[in-house]
Amino acid sequence: MPVASRTVKKKPASPSTSSANTASPEPDLAAALKRVIELMGIEGLSGHETKVRDYVIGQLLDAGLPRSAVKIDTAHTRSPLGGETGNLIVQLPGTLRGARRLLMAHLDTVPLCAGSQPKLNGRQIRSANPATGLGADDRAGVAVVLTAALEILRRKLPHPPLTFFWPVQEEVGLHGAQFVDIKLLGKPALAFNWDGGPANKLSVGATGAYRIAIEITGLASHAGVAPEKGVSAITIAGLAIAELERGGWLGKVTQGKSSGTSNIGVINGGAATNVVTDRVALRAECRSHDPRFRKQMLRTIETAFKQAARRVKSAGGATGKVTIASRLDYESFRLADNEACVVAAEGALRATGAEPLRAIGNGGLDANWMTAHGIPTVTLGCGQQDVHTTSETLNVDEFERACRVALRLAVGAG
Numbered sequence: 001m002p003v004a005s006r007t008v009k010k011k012p013a014s015p016s017t018s019s020a021n022t023a024s025p026e027p028d029l030a031a032a033l034k035r036v037i038e039l040m041g042i043e044g045l046s047g048h049e050t051k052v053r054d055y056v057i058g059q060l061l062d063a064g065l066p067r068s069a070v071k072i073d074t075a076h077t078r079s080p081l082g083g084e085t086g087n088l089i090v091q092l093p094g095t096l097r098g099a100r101r102l103l104m105a106h107l108d109t110v111p112l113c114a115g116s117q118p119k120l121n122g123r124q125i126r127s128a129n130p131a132t133g134l135g136a137d138d139r140a141g142v143a144v145v146l147t148a149a150l151e152i153l154r155r156k157l158p159h160p161p162l163t164f165f166w167p168v169q170e171e172v173g174l175h176g177a178q179f180v181d182i183k184l185l186g187k188p189a190l191a192f193n194w195d196g197g198p199a200n201k202l203s204v205g206a207t208g209a210y211r212i213a214i215e216i217t218g219l220a221s222h223a224g225v226a227p228e229k230g231v232s233a234i235t236i237a238g239l240a241i242a243e244l245e246r247g248g249w250l251g252k253v254t255q256g257k258s259s260g261t262s263n264i265g266v267i268n269g270g271a272a273t274n275v276v277t278d279r280v281a282l283r284a285e286c287r288s289h290d291p292r293f294r295k296q297m298l299r300t301i302e303t304a305f306k307q308a309a310r311r312v313k314s315a316g317g318a319t320g321k322v323t324i325a326s327r328l329d330y331e332s333f334r335l336a337d338n339e340a341c342v343v344a345a346e347g348a349l350r351a352t353g354a355e356p357l358r359a360i361g362n363g364g365l366d367a368n369w370m371t372a373h374g375i376p377t378v379t380l381g382c383g384q385q386d387v388h389t390t391s392e393t394l395n396v397d398e399f400e401r402a403c404r405v406a407l408r409l410a411v412g413a414g
Contacts, residue, residue: 037125101192214282258296259290
């Protein structure tokens with residue numbers, strides 16, 4: 001789930017943290033390119049990742065991975081979405097001494113990518129089906145992590161203890177990372193996630209978000225014969241939304257020194273124009289890097305709807321009712337400048353000739369939940385552009401750089 005972000009200043013890496021002079025094997029980039037095209041052609045929307053999971057497992061087994069090393073947890077049984085499969089996790093014991101490293105990328109794509117027909121055109125890949133997205137978010141990440149695993153397995157490359165992790169349901173709320181069976185990850189000390197953007201982009205922080213479900217119950221009546229006897233749930237919703245807009249609590253929200261975003265994205269209600277609508281359901285969200293301000297936004301939204309319900313009355317004095325349910329989708333995080341995974345990722349990027357660019361994201365990443373689980377995780381890009389649109393492309397040069405970086409990190413050279 002690539003997100004809008006802002007860059008942050010960084011300190012130059014000291015010579016002791018740079019991997020520029022450390023030898024690293026070169027991945028088979030032709031095979032990696034073929035692999036990512038195959039992966040983008042496999043349909044696997046959130047909750048329906050089985051075909052993609054099986055492709056990854058098949059490749060690993062063909063490369064010599066023992067079937068006993070393949071683990072699939074039950075994250076989907078705890079997800080509100082349900083779904084076909086849990087997360088795919090593979091651990092490799094180290095052949096070198098060192099801290100365990102984790103490489104990860106989510107399996108699912110957004111619905112727009114169903115029917116993708118990836119086609120290579122020069123050094124860009126896009127869908128030949130103009131009605132679909134490409135699915136490089138995040139099949140490019142899946143291919144990057146899979147390529148590192150396959151290179152190690154096939155070439156028997158020396159490496160520290162490794163965990164390869166392909167979570168499900170990232171696009172619908174980071175549920176795979178949220179509900180992962182932590183014991184299967186093996187207590188990694190360094191963790192690297194591949195998602196959208198250029199290969200040199202390192203997301204070292206991201207916002208937190210609440211999801212909000214609002215149910216408004218009014219009083220039905222005939223809109224032509226006796227509208228005054230009804231209580232319109234639509235009117236209640238309209239008043240609340242207008243009040244939030246007037247107060248600056250919708251869209252980009254800035255209140256004093258605090259900031260965030262909020263949105264009412266879904267409204268359902270009504271069946272006929274001659275009936276005063278008695279039921280409306282809305283879905284909304286609010287985001288902020290500041291947990292306290294995020295809660296303030298949530299309380300403000302709740303208050304606006306409850307006050308609107310008290311204002312709208314029938315001729316007989318009846319009012320509507322509002323029920324609001326909210327949940328924390330993911331908590332914000334910010335990695336320290338000297339976090340081991342950040343320093344290692346920057347060293348690996350510099351070794352490939354790229355200058356790392358640190359960023360803070362305004363949307364959620366699997367790294368939000370990984371960090372909340374006590375596993376600080378930096379997110380790198382792998383060349384996806386214009387994701388979640390029919391104009392989505394994959395930059396092959398950036399994808400290949402990501403493959404080089406991932407292999408360096410996997411073998412401990414970065």
